[in-house]
Amino acid sequence: MAAPAQLGLQNAASPIMEELIAFHDHALMIIFLISSLVLYIISLMLTTKLTHTSTMNAQEIEMIWTILPAMILIMIALPSLRILYMTDEFNKPYLTLKAIGHQWYWSYEYSDYEDLAFDSYIMPTYFLEPGEFRLLEVDNRTTLPMEADIRVLISSQDVLHSWAVPSLGVKTDAIPGRLNQAMVASMRPGLYYGQCSEICGSNHSFMPIVLEFIYFQDFEVWASYLYIV
């Protein structure tokens, strides 16, 4: 989850998010360089006593400021397209999870196991234990195995929602009548928080998502325990 007053991206928990963070740093550095160059040139132009009033024939500089921005744009576009195609890849998922948005909670179904499904409501503030996060905790966390490719099928039962977990680089719209597919994979165990990202009514800000990634053996124990109950 985000630290207080955090401006940057959250720490990556999946390989895709690492790529996104690296690309973001690359593009942001280019933006900072161009902006500081432009600001410096503006300050030079505003503080000079020299003037030039005749039309200039400036072929060389025109060539430079056509070719250089084109090169910069290509340098931004190629990694961007690579990541775009990478996020679209699906490599033999180990598990399939259905995340269905409702007003105003998420329900999860693990159809690979028989009858494993539950709803995930927000934990109201007056029920929180010390140390828990306001507006981010849920009653039933979505438990998943780490280091496994998981296919998440996202849909909605009423209005538009969006299933987003920033640490894993996932944000996929939940559209009624449509199944959207996203791949989720975490490299380490932990809790990853997200919030509904498409306006869906009065409690749109109060339907968070908590993914709990645990070791593989513990996940099998959890799934069998819920299945029996």
Add this chain to the structure above:
Amino acid sequence: MLRHIFGQVKKHPSLIPLFVFIGAEGGGATLYLLRLALFNPDVCWDKKNNPEPWNKLGPNDQYKFYSVNVDYSKLKKERPNF
């Protein structure tokens, strides 16, 4: 029209990179659109002979323009035939 453009280019050679980049970008966009129209299995041109090409996907064909990690020629078909 073209002669007029050549005259301008001779007087202002800095127009050459402009034409090159805009031409490459426009040509690239057109070629990609053509590729999508002709090779994308979601597109149906011939309703009589090939009405639903999205039902005839092979496990080893790559339909995307660029594949980063997945080598489609090495995949195996794991589903039953209809």
